[in-house]
Amino acid sequence: MDDLFLKIIDKEIPANIIFEDEDILAFEDINPQAPTHILIIPKKHIAKLSDADISDQKLLGHMLIKANEIAANLKLDNTFRLVINNGANAGQSVFHLHMHLLSGRSFSWPPG
Ligand code: AMP
Numbered sequence: 001m002d003d004l005f006l007k008i009i010d011k012e013i014p015a016n017i018i019f020e021d022e023d024i025l026a027f028e029d030i031n032p033q034a035p036t037h038i039l040i041i042p043k044k045h046i047a048k049l050s051d052a053d054i055s056d057q058k059l060l061g062h063m064l065i066k067a068n069e070i071a072a073n074l075k076l077d078n079t080f081r082l083v084i085n086n087g088a089n090a091g092q093s094v095f096h097l098h099m100h101l102l103s104g105r106s107f108s109w110p111p112g
Contacts, residue, residue, distance in 0.1 A: 005041050005096035019070055024063055026070055026101075035104025036074060040067055046097040049086045067101050076103040083111070 007013040008027060015027035018038055029037040040063050046052050052060060064082075071080050080103035085091040 001045065003045060003096045004094055005039075005098065006045060009041070009043050018074075019066060021066075023059055024066060026066065029100070033100075034102040034107075036076060036080070036102065038070060038101040040070070040099040040101060042097055047095040048092060049084050049097055052097070063099055067099060070101060071103065074103075079103060081107050 004013065008015045009025055015030075017025065017027045019026040019040075022043070024040060024042055026038050026040045029039050042056075042059050042063065044056075044059065046056065067080075067082055071078070080101055083100040083102065084098070085093075085100075
């Protein structure tokens with residue numbers, strides 16, 4: 001399986017890791033789109049959000065709660081955007097589920 005983020009989880013590819021526990025990893029995006037741009041990923045291989053099922057409920061909730069914690073630790077002033085691109089036409093380029101945590105600038109709506 002060609003999964004770039006599994007290589008980051010396995011420390012085969014370096015990343016600036018912000019947070020890690022037994023279920024998830026958070027690291028800085030290599031091509032930041034905002035002053036703070038962190039990717040939060042499950043260690044379990046789930047290619048995209050729509051592949052998750054009810055058995056992943058706790059894991060997905062854990063990712064959201066940890067996003068809150070990371071934002072608080074980085075003092076993001078409760079101002080951030082979470083993005084999950086699902087599928088190539090929605091902008092997904094890496095097929096290992098990831099949540100973008102973006103902060104440090106203003107964001108427009110609708111997103112591009
Ligand atoms: P997406 O387009 O939603 O699939 O997001 C994939 C993200 O992974 C992009 O924002 C990339 O900049 C980021 N990315 C790709 N390779 C790496 C890497 N080696 N380390 C950190 N971030 C990466």
